[in-house]
Amino acid sequence: MTSTTVKRLTGRDPATGRSLAVVVEGERIRAITEGPAQETAWLSAGLIDLQVNGFGGLDLNDGALSIDTVRQLVGMLRGKGVTTFLPTLITASEASLIGALQVIAQARRSDPLVAHAIAAVHIEGPHVSPEDGPRGAHPRDQVRPPDLAEFDRWQAACGGLIGMVTLSPHYAEAPAYIRALAARGVHVAIGHTHASAADITAAVDAGARFSTHLGNGISATLPRHPNPLWTQLADDRLTASLIADGHHLPADTFRAMLRAKGLARTVLVSDTAALAGMPPGRYDQPIGGAVELTADGRLGVAGTPFLAGAARCLAQDVALAIDMGGITLAEALQLATANPGRFVGRRGELAVGAAADIVRFHWSPGDRDLSIDSVMVLGQSHD
Template structure:
């Protein structure tokens, strides 16, 4: 049995959590005069890479996936969806197989990767909403292709992000949902009617809402208002201080409510590296600034995200005025609903836990210890 002590982010009171057999067996009040918080581990539904490790590199290997998992443990992520973006079917399946093999050879990676997120290739082909996704690989939603992905993944595909502007979208969504695959809306220029039709067919999430969109939109109606208004859709937000202005994040989060709001990092390979110019397999040449902004050199355009979810939790609290406890819910319990209920701190739940320090106004959580299934996987 392992026992951890820390402060409850919601109350500030000390608590002790006991773990055995990979599960939480007891939660009790405790005596503790330290300042470390104790929480369920962070869950990131959207990770493309980190520290130079790129899941969308055509040569991605199982060792790359394992190394990425270790890097995420150091920033408090105990569960994540490796995210593969628009590419040829051959490239997508090769990356899927690397992820599957990594889980087979490394038990910690198997515990941390609860599913694979395919972001594209069924997105808008137009500049703006397509973002950095390659235009020549955008294609019509195809259930047969999804079946081939899932066969390669051995059932591990848990989420697909698409644009519902395609006539084939409702049938695809219904078919995927019937296989227990979550459908998210993103990189879209769909009409409001197409957004609502997607939700009626079973879509349940908006991927990084407010991003992956054209710079100029009709005042109203447009697909942002439709997604905000549709209560069948939860929404994920990149709260790194670069992707959404504070006012926008506040308004969007209030429209969705706490229970339907999710934080994601959308981390790309340059994240964690020193500021500078980098060449990526997807998106080409990018610049990483010291403040964590990742963009196309010489333009105002972003080129992905470079800050981990631990920073997004802290910055969301700064930007919105929400409590630390609330922003943690958006990075633990809420995304966990898409991964079989992970991300909760209660008796009987998986013992995926973090201890960390944070002071109001700090721009990131300082992770001190990370536990996955009751086992220590990282300590500072």
């Protein structure tokens, strides 16, 4: 009979500043007690990112996905404090989507830590707006209406791993499709859309409960009212994800959206592309072509004012959201832990009985990143 290892982590509570000692037994938090008085680091539940397209040169959407790529991505994100994430596959042919889904499912079967990190897969498309602007970087020739039979083939290919689907609800098929997915326990999100207010309301009535990177994936010019932003901001049934990288949303827009949705109905996502975490410079990408990554984390189409994806990791977005939103460290962490945790089986809580997914980090007011000291996943330490 083997005994279970007991570990102890210390750090300050972001909500109170009080020093904590978290006692971990096996994979779970057994107790939380008072920590040492001189503690300087902070403790948080592991960060949860519901939208990751790639990171550190690893691309989930390049058509050449491998098990090793998925495993490396899990390790890279863990080093940035992300202990749970949704690999996000964008609009592509059915064969390409099924191939990527099969690889992700195989990677999960190959390693329990990979399986834990990847709670589900997010399919962003292919049922997005075909119009320039709201379509974003999604390839026009692969955009198509919702098809429940195709969705069922996706799920069959990956063992039911899809947990979130983003679509534009302007399609006539959208309400029935949304009802069917919601009945299967899949979270349906509205995004990359030019849909009318009536279409959006019909989608929410059918079971849509999420807005994907609200304020992005939308026309540059909109009617004053009604428009897709007001309808989604006003509907309390929708939780909105926002990209707080300082480039996708101006600070005043971010703050206004946060106030409209409230802390409880807002989630931070990174939406990182493969070039996130790479050195600044010009790159040639399969999606986006010639792009430029600047030192401040802006990824844009070279020679244009247009963005080509996101390049700041979620920990950086948490730090930036504090200043952009006029919120506290604890509130910013809520947007990247407990709130997204509701969409992946109620993870993201630093509490007795919760999974021991814990991040220890340093941060001071004005910092533009969380300096990760150590990460624990299911009780296993990763420095």
